[in-house]
Amino acid sequence: MPLIQYLSRIHFDFGAIAGLGDEIVRLGLKRPLLVTDAGVADAGILQRALDAARPLDPVVYDGTTENPTERSLLDCIEIWNERGCDGVIALGGGSPIDLAKAVALLASHGGSLADYNVKQGGSDRIGKVARQIAIPTAAGTGAEVGRACVMSLLDGSKCVAVNLNMVADVVICDPELTLSLPSRLTAATGIDALSHGIETYCSPLENPPAAAIALDAVRRAAKWLPVAVQDGSNREARWEMMMAALMGGMCLQKALGAAHAMATPLGELHLHHGTLIGILLPHVLRFNAGHADLAYADLRGAASLPEDADLHVWLTEFVSGLGLPARLAELGVAADVLPEIAEKASKDHLAKTNPRPAGPEDYLTLLREAH
Amino acid sequence: MPLIQYLSRIHFDFGAIAGLGDEIVRLGLKRPLLVTDAGVADAGILQRALDAARPLDPVVYDGTTENPTERSLLDCIEIWNERGCDGVIALGGGSPIDLAKAVALLASHGGSLADYNVKQGGSDRIGKVARQIAIPTAAGTGAEVGRACVMSLLDGSKCVAVNLNMVADVVICDPELTLSLPSRLTAATGIDALSHGIETYCSPLENPPAAAIALDAVRRAAKWLPVAVQDGSNREARWEMMMAALMGGMCLQKALGAAHAMATPLGELHLHHGTLIGILLPHVLRFNAGHADLAYADLRGAASLPEDADLHVWLTEFVSGLGLPARLAELGVAADVLPEIAEKASKDHLAKTNPRPAGPEDYLTLLREAH
Numbered sequence: 239m240p241l242i243q244y245l246s247r248i249h250f251d252f253g254a255i256a257g258l259g260d261e262i263v264r265l266g267l268k269r270p271l272l273v274t275d276a277g278v279a280d281a282g283i284l285q286r287a288l289d290a291a292r293p294l295d296p297v298v299y300d301g302t303t304e305n306p307t308e309r310s311l312l313d314c315i316e317i318w319n320e321r322g323c324d325g326v327i328a329l330g331g332g333s334p335i336d337l338a339k340a341v342a343l344l345a346s347h348g349g350s351l352a353d354y355n356v357k358q359g360g361s362d363r364i365g366k367v368a369r370q371i372a373i374p375t376a377a378g379t380g381a382e383v384g385r386a387c388v389m390s391l392l393d394g395s396k397c398v399a400v401n402l403n404m405v406a407d408v409v410i411c412d413p414e415l416t417l418s419l420p421s422r423l424t425a426a427t428g429i430d431a432l433s434h435g436i437e438t439y440c441s442p443l444e445n446p447p448a449a450a451i452a453l454d455a456v457r458r459a460a461k462w463l464p465v466a467v468q469d470g471s472n473r474e475a476r477w478e479m480m481m482a483a484l485m486g487g488m489c490l491q492k493a494l495g496a497a498h499a500m501a502t503p504l505g506e507l508h509l510h511h512g513t514l515i516g517i518l519l520p521h522v523l524r525f526n527a528g529h530a531d532l533a534y535a536d537l538r539g540a541a542s543l544p545e546d547a548d549l550h551v552w553l554t555e556f557v558s559g560l561g562l563p564a565r566l567a568e569l570g571v572a573a574d575v576l577p578e579i580a581e582k583a584s585k586d587h588l589a590k591t592n593p594r595p596a597g598p599e600d601y602l603t604l605l606r607e608a609h
Numbered sequence: 610m611p612l613i614q615y616l617s618r619i620h621f622d623f624g625a626i627a628g629l630g631d632e633i634v635r636l637g638l639k640r641p642l643l644v645t646d647a648g649v650a651d652a653g654i655l656q657r658a659l660d661a662a663r664p665l666d667p668v669v670y671d672g673t674t675e676n677p678t679e680r681s682l683l684d685c686i687e688i689w690n691e692r693g694c695d696g697v698i699a700l701g702g703g704s705p706i707d708l709a710k711a712v713a714l715l716a717s718h719g720g721s722l723a724d725y726n727v728k729q730g731g732s733d734r735i736g737k738v739a740r741q742i743a744i745p746t747a748a749g750t751g752a753e754v755g756r757a758c759v760m761s762l763l764d765g766s767k768c769v770a771v772n773l774n775m776v777a778d779v780v781i782c783d784p785e786l787t788l789s790l791p792s793r794l795t796a797a798t799g800i801d802a803l804s805h806g807i808e809t810y811c812s813p814l815e816n817p818p819a820a821a822i823a824l825d826a827v828r829r830a831a832k833w834l835p836v837a838v839q840d841g842s843n844r845e846a847r848w849e850m851m852m853a854a855l856m857g858g859m860c861l862q863k864a865l866g867a868a869h870a871m872a873t874p875l876g877e878l879h880l881h882h883g884t885l886i887g888i889l890l891p892h893v894l895r896f897n898a899g900h901a902d903l904a905y906a907d908l909r910g911a912a913s914l915p916e917d918a919d920l921h922v923w924l925t926e927f928v929s930g931l932g933l934p935a936r937l938a939e940l941g942v943a944a945d946v947l948p949e950i951a952e953k954a955s956k957d958h959l960a961k962t963n964p965r966p967a968g969p970e971d972y973l974t975l976l977r978e979a980h
Binding site: 454481 | 621622815817818820821822824825829852855856859
């Protein structure tokens with residue numbers, strides 16, 4: 239039975255970061271912890287956020303790694319306790335946003351992250367967490383409106399904590415912050431946004447509001463991602479891509495599919511998520527052809543393709559036109575890990591909502607084709 | 610600057626009412642107050658809800674009037690206190706749903722409804738209210754996902770209380786409950802759902818997720834409302850119309866326009882809201898032509914009209930085809946009240962988001978044309 243949920247208060251526009259100070263006051267925060275990474279700091283974006291937060295002076299943690307770790311989380315909690323923090327501001331891509339969610343969870347709930355692992359039924363233990371403001375600096379994951387965080391535990395295993403209570407209270411999407419993003423990263427994050435619209439729209443779960451949002455995300459990303467990659471200073475393209483990413487995040491609840499089911503275990507090899515998705519999704523679109531005909535017709539319309547166009551052919555050329563790799567081998571993935579990846583992908587919960595049922599053999603075939 | 614917000618946990622399908630008992634338990638309610646009206650009780654729908662709530666036995670208030678009143682609210686609060694209620698279930702159209710929101714507000718906050726009147730800045734005094742489950746029995750207002758209640762105070766004036774904290778925790782949309790709705794009421798409520806999509810989509814505020822939802826609501830209502838009116842037992846039409854109404858309610862945050870600005874003061878004459886909207890909106894569409902060209906083109910597409918079709922001509926015929934009145938005079942509106950209605954409409958906050966600015970004279974012209 240369809241279950242439909244939406245959350246968050248989202249400011250969206252060029253210059254939206256200027257509202258950060260007001261939102262901190264509105265949430266009643268006196269000493270927020272700002273979680274970011276070195277890249278964001280080096281690009282000068284951290285300073286812009288700190289300027290916008292005045293007269294408040296957030297405590298800064300800029301040690302977030304690409305795949306956020308429990309080590310960083312423990313560091314943040316130590317700072318939180320030492321400095322008497324009362325809320326968290328995430329500034330960056332998916333990693334600082336995920337880490338900030340984990341901080342908000344542990345700071346309010348205590349215990350260790352593993353206590354809240356979705357695989358051990360930990361989601362039910364998550365109540366209202368500490369206040370959060372999320373400020374994305376790339377247009378991709380849509381994590382700013384997400385309800386989950388994915389973290390590497392000290393023992394190396396992955397832990398996912400997920401609950402609607404972890405959705406950020408406030409989201410500030412300022413496309414200005416993405417103007418300096420290099421074209422390679424624009425492409426690799428943007429293809430993730432596009433993929434959220436495509437996989438969500440094809441999934442068989444019924445959620446018309448999410449589907450409407452997904453299709454519009456595809457329309458925007460298909461048109462504007464090549465422009466943003468070509469000319470990062472194009473403000474309209476940056477606005478549209480940040481909107482596509484936000485909408486991609488908002489529609490995710492309808493469910494994903496096989497490309498994300500494979501990207502999850504491949505991500506454990508420390509490969510860039512969006513880059514993986516760009517390689518995998520064209521193969522998945524070919525595999526699913528004939529199993530989601532109505533969705534494919536609508537997607538062709540959204541991407542302004544002729545009625546008889548092959549979606550996977552279009553996406554293959556689209557990815558290649560963005561300068562992204564087309565093969566897993568180019569990322570250094572060894573052929574002999576593919577059977578294990580296929581096995582894990584077939585068991586991933588995202589595999590259940592792929593429009594065409596697929597077992598380990600199907601995934602192995604897909605992975606070999608993508609290799 | 611665009612501000613985007615969505616809330617609620619929504620179960621949607623035939624038979625969804627069966628989940629009521631589980632949701633009551635999930636919210637931790639021991640003695641909910643079920644707010645409904647005599648029509649819902651007479652149609653046997655109240656009994657179905659009570660059966661679904663077992664083993665719990667909600668306290669029932671079935672005295673809701675068509676325009677809910679502070680008198681009913683005080684009665685509900687008295688019952689709430691006497692019986693030790695701890696949450697509220699709304700079952701019905703917009704009126705019981707609005708009344709239930711007011712009950713949830715006063716039961717948790719105390720005071721009188723006027724203390725929370727939006728016109729006196731009362732919205733800021735609204736924190737978390739008592740738990741609410743909303744179960745619509747018609748496909749129209751979308752109030753089930755609304756954040757506002759409109760009530761008549763004891764002195765006869767209207768009071769609007771609005772805050773995101775008043776959004777129902779859980780919504781149960783079961784199209785089965787609408788199968789017995791008479792065709793006239795199906796038409797008059799359904800046109801309201803369609804109008805939410807149309808006015809929202811044309812409004813100049815920027816909110817792409819709401820716009821995507823609005824356009825899809827129009828697509829569904831334009832196709833399925835005539836079918837539901839023609840054959841109330843058509844299950845697909847009932848499902849689609851309930852979805853159109855829900856999506857219409859979800860997209861409202863983008864803003865409405867002139868038709869709703871006029872329907873508000875006309876509603877004070879105790880006229881049916883949807884019927885009014887069916888009369889007014891075609892005139893508004895003619896008035897706005899040329900001031901929202903892109904939106905009009907998309908709306909033509911959503912309604913499967915030729916590219917050169919006049920939206921107002923289409924909607925005039927659509928409303929008439931549903932058997933709804935085309936003139937205010939048919940509802941008994943006297944010509945001499947029109948100047949006062951025009952004055953009030955031009956000052957209504959909904960007038961601000963009409964794509965074409967309109968003053969009292971414009972509204973008077975529109976009202977005379979519709980008379």
